[in-house]
Amino acid sequence: MHFSGFRVIKEALTGHKGWKPLWRNPEPQxxxxxxxxxxxxxxxxxxxxxxxxxxxxxIAVLEKGWLGQGNIGRNTTxxxxxxxxxxxxxxxxxxxxxxxxxxQEFNFNxxxxxxxxxxxxxxxxxxxxFRRRGNAMLLAGADAELLDAxxxxxxxxxxxxxxxxxxxxxxxxxxxxxxxxxDGVAWGYARGxxxxxxxxxxxxxxxxFRIEGGRIxxxxxxxxxxxxxxxxxxxxxxxxxxxxxxxxxxxxxxHVLQAFVTEGLKPVIPGxxxxxxxxxxxxxxxxxxxxxxxxxxxxxxYAQRGNLPVIEDVAEGGMALxxxxxxxxLLRVWGxxxxxxxxxxxxxxxxxxxxxxLNAGWCYGGxxxxxxxxxxxxxxxxxxxxxxxxxxxxLDRFARGYVIDEKGVGAAPNLH
Amino acid sequence: xxxxxxxxxxxxxxxxxxxxxxxxxxRPDGMAEGAEAAxxxxxxxxxxxxxxxxxxxxxxxxxxxxxxxTRDTVTHEILGAELxxxxxxxxxxxxx
Numbered sequence: 107m108h109f110s111g112f113r114v115i116k117e118a119l120t121g122h123k124g125w126k127p128l129w130r131n132p133e134p135q136x137x138x139x140x141x142x143x144x145x146x147x148x149x150x151x152x153x154x155x156x157x158x159x160x161x162x163x164x165i166a167v168l169e170k171g172w173l174g175q176g177n178i179g180r181n182t183t184x185x186x187x188x189x190x191x192x193x194x195x196x197x198x199x200x201x202x203x204x205x206x207x208x209x210q211e212f213n214f215n216x217x218x219x220x221x222x223x224x225x226x227x228x229x230x231x232x233x234x235x236f237r238r239r240g241n242a243m244l245l246a247g248a249d250a251e252l253l254d255a256x257x258x259x260x261x262x263x264x265x266x267x268x269x270x271x272x273x274x275x276x277x278x279x280x281x282x283x284x285x286x287x288x289d290g291v292a293w294g295y296a297r298g299x300x301x302x303x304x305x306x307x308x309x310x311x312x313x314x315f316r317i318e319g320g321r322i323x324x325x326x327x328x329x330x331x332x333x334x335x336x337x338x339x340x341x342x343x344x345x346x347x348x349x350x351x352x353x354x355x356x357x358x359x360x361h362v363l364q365a366f367v368t369e370g371l372k373p374v375i376p377g378x379x380x381x382x383x384x385x386x387x388x389x390x391x392x393x394x395x396x397x398x399x400x401x402x403x404x405x406x407x408y409a410q411r412g413n414l415p416v417i418e419d420v421a422e423g424g425m426a427l428x429x430x431x432x433x434x435x436l437l438r439v440w441g442x443x444x445x446x447x448x449x450x451x452x453x454x455x456x457x458x459x460x461x462x463x464l465n466a467g468w469c470y471g472g473x474x475x476x477x478x479x480x481x482x483x484x485x486x487x488x489x490x491x492x493x494x495x496x497x498x499x500x501l502d503r504f505a506r507g508y509v510i511d512e513k514g515v516g517a518a519p520n521l522h
Numbered sequence: 523x524x525x526x527x528x529x530x531x532x533x534x535x536x537x538x539x540x541x542x543x544x545x546x547x548x549r550p551d552g553m554a555e556g557a558e559a560a561x562x563x564x565x566x567x568x569x570x571x572x573x574x575x576x577x578x579x580x581x582x583x584x585x586x587x588x589x590x591x592t593r594d595t596v597t598h599e600i601l602g603a604e605l606x607x608x609x610x611x612x613x614x615x616x617x618x
Contacts, residue, residue: 409596
């Protein structure tokens with residue numbers, strides 16, 4: 107079923123009787139060539155690119171709940187490629203380029219909106235750092251613009267420019283950044299994978315790996331044993347739990363990150379705006395709600411809910427940046443479990459078990475990476491070689507001293 | 523979250539900073555054979571359990587003692603707290 111404007115008109119005229127479910131709901135087969143553990147954004151994207159770009163078949167995605175129930179369904183939907191380090195920026199810019207063609211490619215409305223991402227700076231030193239990062243972005247083929255205070259004021263006159271402690275001196279703007287509809291991304295990838303024969307198996311929890319002679323044979327699941335030649339794990343916050351079943355300890359801690367949405371308001375915020383003197387980022391959804399967030403709570407957690415001190419901290423950040431936000435009423439607060447890595451950067455690599463691959467450590471930047479993560483993981487699974495832009499994301503980079511630490515805070519997962 | 527400090531009673535978790543897994547008090551011997559691999563593991567690898575977790579909290583805005591807090595990472599329930607110093611001393615047979 108192809109989606110188009112004509113199709114909408116035709117269905118409107120014929121009583122909407124022609125719409126079909128977006129994917130099948132198949133029973134698991136006894137074995138597959140590829141099993142992807144985790145039916146979230148990254149897992150579904152991996153299956154999609156494996157089938158579509160790398161021409162592989164006999165692929166299954168195993169999801170313990172329903173598709174897109176994890177972090178893809180509970181993030182703040184920001185897409186951007188404004189990193190600095192050479193190990194990161196080409197990868198995120200590759201992701202940005204995939205975002206730009208995604209909706210046409212998988213024929214699904216993911217509401218990708220390149221309304222700009224603006225990082226604010228509040229000191230001269232911060233402006234210097236932004237100039238450096240902007241130059242690094244340009245070198246990697248991304249776009250970046252350094253705005254002065256007048257430039258920021260023209261875009262967002264409602265900000266608190268003359269705060270005595272945090273005056274706004276300017277900002278780093280990536281116009282191609284923006285937001286996407288997170289559920290639409292998961293559904294689009296799921297539908298695209300299903301159309302190409304991928305079995306999306308829900309309510310199927312992986313309970314163990316069958317490993318013989320150092321090689322993966324298959325996975326034990328709540329719906330029985332399923333054999334596989336290759337298994338890729340993309341389970342975000344559950345990575346520690348799942349990989350422990352393969353006898354692995356990882357450079358990852360699971361932490362809870364909270365996000366917030368207000369009641370629907372008329373358009374007030376032009377794009378994504380981030381506060382440079384605290385941790386606060388905000389955008390406005392198409393429905394009108396202000397979507398915002400801040401720091402992780404900072405202690406190991408699998409609870410999918412956080413505590414009040416961080417809510418207070420985020421609210422203070424919002425009030426310092428744009429006092430008008432105090433008039434908005436909060437509608438919902440929720441939490442997701444982040445796989446915080448030891449250097450703040452992800453891992454896309456094989457493991458010590460032949461045929462078992464790992465995609466993890468996305469910290470709280472996993473959403474924007476969804477297309478490139480899926481593409482690079484599919485590349486690794488299909489060709490047994492890392493994608494060009496993901497070569498730095500090795501599991502052994504920690505022991506070998508090649509960490510990719512954007513913030514430079516060291517092996518402290520709760521500070522990235 | 524309220525942390526039951528062994529000396530000060532219930533204290534707000536906001537008075538503390540969080541370090542991580544309590545196994546970090548077992549620092550490897552830098553002079554031993556294989557110290558490089560032992561330190562790579564010590565610095566970077568974590569158990570990351572869903573459930574009971576023993577972890578180091580520093581009472582930064584209080585008496586500046588290190589605590590080992592036992593906490594459930596699934597429910598955030600705090601099951602107990604002890605002075606990290608006492609735990610380390612007991613592990614070393616009473617010697618600092």
